Amino acid sequence: MKEIFLFELKYRLRRPVTYIYIFIMFLIPCLLGVFDESVTAEFTNSPNNITGVFGVLSVFALFFYAAIMGVPVYRDEEHKTAQTYFTFPISEKNYILGRFWGSFTIVTIMNIAAMLGAMFGYVLGALLDRPDYGTYIDFNFWSYFFPFLYLLVFNSFFIGSLFFCLMTFFKRMPILYLGGILIFIGTSVSGQLLSSLDTEWLSIYVDPFGQSAYSFLTKYWSVDELNTTQLALTGKFMLNRLLWLSLGILIFVFTLFKFSYKGFLSSKKKKNVKEDNDLMGTTETISVVQEFSEKAQRQNLWSLSKIEFLSIVKEPVFLVLIIIGVIVAGFITYQNNQYNGTPSLPLTRFMVAYVSGGIALFSTIILIIYSGEAVHRTRSNKTFEFYDALPVSNTTLYLSKIISLIGVAVLLTLINILVGIMYQTGNGYFDYELGMYLTYNFTTLFPLYVSTLLLAFFIHVLVNNKFLGHFIVIIIYVGIPILVGLVLKINNPLLAFGETTPGFISDLNGFGHYLTGQFWLNLYWVLFTGTLAAIGSVFWSRGFYSSAKERLKLAKSRFKGKTVAYTLFFLFAFISVGAYSFYNIKVLNHMEDSDSSEKLSADAEKTYGKYIDKPHIQVIDLKADIDIYTDTRGVDAKGVFTVINPSEVPIDTVLMEIMFPTYDTKITKVVYNDQELKPFLSDSLYRLFIYKLPESLQPKDTANLVIETKARTHGFAMDRETAVLNNGSFFNDAIFPSFHYDIALTENGAREKYGLEKLDFLFPPRTDSIALKKNLFNEDSNYMDFEATISTSKGQTAVAPGVLVETWDHEDRSYFNYKMEDKSDYFFNFVSATYDIEKDVWIAPSGKKVTIEVYHSPKHKKNLASFIKGIKVSLDYNSKNFYEYPYSVIRIIEFPAHTTFAQSFATTIPYSEDFGFVADFSNEGDFNYAFRVTAHEIAHQWWGHIVTPSKTRGANIISETLAEYVSLMALKHEYGENGIKGFLKPSLDTYLSRRSFSFKPERSLMDVETGQHIWYQKGSMIMYDLQDVIGEDVINAGLKTFLNEYKYFEKGVYATSEDFYKAIYNVTPDSLKYKVDDGFKEIVLYENRVMDAKTKKLDNGKWETTFTVNSKKIYYDDTGKEKLIDDKKNLVDVGLFGEDITGDDGVTIKNPFYFEIKWLSAGDNTFTIVTDEKPLKAGIDPYNKLIDRNSDDNLETVEE
């Protein structure tokens, strides 16, 4: 055994490719380490981040493990040494052991190189002065060693023994690919499983690399835990690691005992083959004419392409890959085609995106593998020894392989379509949009497939080693985009292989204007790889070569005539298309990398920072004329403003900063009190202009200001430019310039890099008297009057806030005039598309009639009732409990799916088409988020528009947390326990899992500035709990008082989070005030669990259950460190439950036999309860109302 072991070792160490592998294994983690960047409060070289690097590496390392561990036994087969080797006096076991451990030693050397690479990378990263890459802690050997051991060594053992086994028994390279791909699927599927609450537990078992299991383990960890906890074999991670390690050992042992020389040498069993028994009669020789024409050449090409194509598709592994790809695509489509756990309708636009998302990785792998196979096929099957002497041109030999691969690409593209249609059919959806299928797949996927295969083909022609060839292709495919994006921080699509301009598909807007840019960029990549392929043709191996020099010499001699012409043609076309694309993306349009935009913002702050908090004009009245040009995607706007000097000092200048997302937006005219103004400062780069007023505007004086702006789009851009679309424009008041400057660079690392002061808080404290007078949404106005006239293409409907006063057509345009009935904050939207309008009426408690309108795509009629119900319920709830709805109209307006959100402007709520319009709510048990979100957005009419937050720390909770609260109450009343369950469970999960992403220390609810998970999810959890213990009516009474005090800026200040807190605190009984403090001012996590529960039957037929629950409440500081374990009593639900009840509608709810809220002391609390029926489960906080990182142990089975 020792001999074989040493032979294996020496064999490997003598081969140069081994050192290349070792070097690459060193280099990848080194680069990942150097360029690792932390934008959160986590250290850049935290144990967690280092583990992440090893996780990524495990995937790449698969190639090297396969290359080393797959071949040792196969080598004896390939080199035909097996026959003799096995006659030597070596036992089978020793043979296997020697080969295996020899190879594994090499693999371990590679893993050690990787560990050293990571160490070197991070240490180097820490030494470089780059504040924007985050902060580093001291070097800790164990942070590298543990992931090396638990990830790399474990993975290499499992993968090694698997590949070793596969090759030993199957002796065929394709099996190796299959094994590798199955492992890939394991990782990608486990990642998918992890993304859903219902399936995340499965990821532990499915993930061969341990990455998903690690992510699952650390899901709810705080930044502090991520920073300080070393990787250890615990919990879910241990389960995963031991599972796959044991599987590895099992496979190894199996190989060891199952391997026999005899079995290895026996050839495959004969297949049944067709035989024709008819014999030919004549043997007279037929004389034939031979003719070598151009036409014949073309036919030869076609004929050989067919043979090559058949050689790919008749390969069983190819078929297996396709089948697996289809299954995975189906699974990923199922996983993705939902929102908040509720399925979406299987629309074609979802199908094309999800199916290709699921199958793309496969298709790419298939194309890369088979490009390699196509290059090597006639060599590895030795056909070339006679075939290359046939009168077939080099071009035919070369092109036939490419044509066969293009055939495979067509096949793969068609499979995408087929899977989509099958999925739709399976779901009983028959509205196939074939045009969309074909357009998407053949304009987006197919060109990428073609350039992928051309690239892979070229690399394989140049590199005469299959593994190395595959690896180089992968590096170019994955590595270059990472290099360009992460290291060079350039987002130029012309530099990252396969990149195109972005786009999206919408039911409203179709493919929009995006196909143009995608066409040119796709063409660019096809031509690029076409150029490579043309050059590659001279390197095609025909016959035998004795040296690289000879090959080069031959290549030179072949580079003539047509080859030169084709190469030059491709090169010229490539350069032309590249230049044209560059002109569009970079000259006609603007594209900046993140570094330069950071620098621009930093420079602006240095120049204009002095204007912050300086008095500026404010708007009291706006009459807007907006012309939307949907064909050219442009806007002309004219705003007639009445402005006021709200301050105590005269104002002599007006600052105007253009905030509109369309890059080419210009202020074309500024007229102040009938006098045209020219800026004395023009910063067209930052788009900031300063005008001097002809005479100072005195305090409290008003003036007339007319501003005209133009926004234009040109050619195709890297920006999706969603403001104005062909059908579905949606933009807001930013079409007019802002009158004040605000800082734009908030990330502290970047601020430090550019010499700006670090910010602890983004907003001023709640005591700042200037900030208290600032409206959080737009400080350019307090409450104001608004009127708008919008024109758009005929056939489209344009909408702005307010009631529709008048509409008319003029020439080929339609005009709409809207007027706000009451004052509102400076926050308006403009929308235009072809709509159907669904109307309804809601009667206010006072008897006022309010018109309800839902502007929707003619395709989206399915869920309109949910929206209207949400509107009515929320209008009712807010009007009855707080203040009557002040307007006579309320609308929901659909906009295209470039983003998934809804935004509440006064009277008008633009709503993404993906946020409920295309959901499938047919199953009652599924969470109806259309209703929920609508209730939330309607609530903003009060919480946001009637009471507007001030521009201070935490004030946004007045808007978001209260809107969440109202929607939660609406759910409670409409859907009961099931509705709440669908809300609280994901809220808890989202809050806990996002905590570690805080880029500042975690703030309390009262101080939150940027954490959505705090103001939405934590906020709703807290509010739900408070109304649960204090009473909904009491809370609402407090909120009503709060609203009345702060509505419409009547008090002269805007509300703060403290005011909100006090409003609740004041109505809360003393004994419960701790809950208000915990919720608003602290970071509190409970660790509640059931310790044990036993029941026995009493003589009277009743059941007496004794159960012990453990209650623990921990206070954390803002870095995630434990601050205090509470020793006081807390109010917590306890209960006993029977079997869940499933209603006729398929909805499952809990069945409490006993349920009460109790004061629990810290630690164990035991209860003895008698119930009529036998309880199955005992629970503490069984409905998960409290924030608890392990909610699974809150309910436990009762033992008898």
Add this chain to the structure above:
Amino acid sequence: MLSITNLNKTYPNGTKALNNVNLEIGTGMFGLLGPNGAGKSSLMRTIATLQQADSGDIKFNDINVFTEPDELRKVLGYLPQDFGVYPKVSAEMMLNHIAKIKGIQSKTDRKAYVADLLNKVNLYKFRKRNLGDYSGGMRQRFGIAQALIGNPKLIIVDEPTAGLDPLERNRFHNLLSELGEDAVVILSTHIVDDVINLCTNMAVFNEGSVVVQGHPLELSNTLNNKVFRKNIAKEEVEIYQSEYNVLSTYLRSGNLYINVYAEGVPGEGFEEVANNLEDFYFYSINQPQTV
């Protein structure tokens, strides 16, 4: 007429595969004899356009093999010693494809032609079977078939009968000699009998060079009366080898014999034997300097 002049080839590891090879080969069967590693396959590959030479020329009639490889390929039939196939393609489809490549454009002609060819190599009933499922002998016959497509003017066959049973071998030899009537056929082999039976001309090839060239019988006759045989003991082999020009040592009915080359009876116990081409072959590869 194939003429090879001053052909040289040295591999990067220093092996001189072709050492100033000069050969003129006319119509008919030409046998190429040589031990393993003599450079026969290198020579054949080079003629078959599959390998470059360092220097020298190969001309077939008016075709320069190095500058017009495609022209040569049109009239070439080549059966390499070790070759493979597309495993997932049937023999019929592959031969049909090769026929197309060899310029047989008429579909009906081609079909009949391929069928005839399959029949000739006795593969007709296996024509639908994938090549990957062929046995070694069947594959060899397929190789023969593909080499014969399109009535080649230059046929190069490298160890063609390896793996064929005697019946198939005869069948192939007949085919080959038919073709040799109006084509140049180069047969590389180390079966000396095949050369005697089939070839009108031959060369002995060793260490990259042509050792001798001529008519097999005439060459064989040059050693008439100069080959002697002796029955010796096993332990004497080395002594004899150092003292005599031993052509071969072989066993007959368990007794060890040596054949020795000498101008006259070399000594006691030796008897003159009826020499054959094999003796000449051994003679020429052992003593290249004397020829």
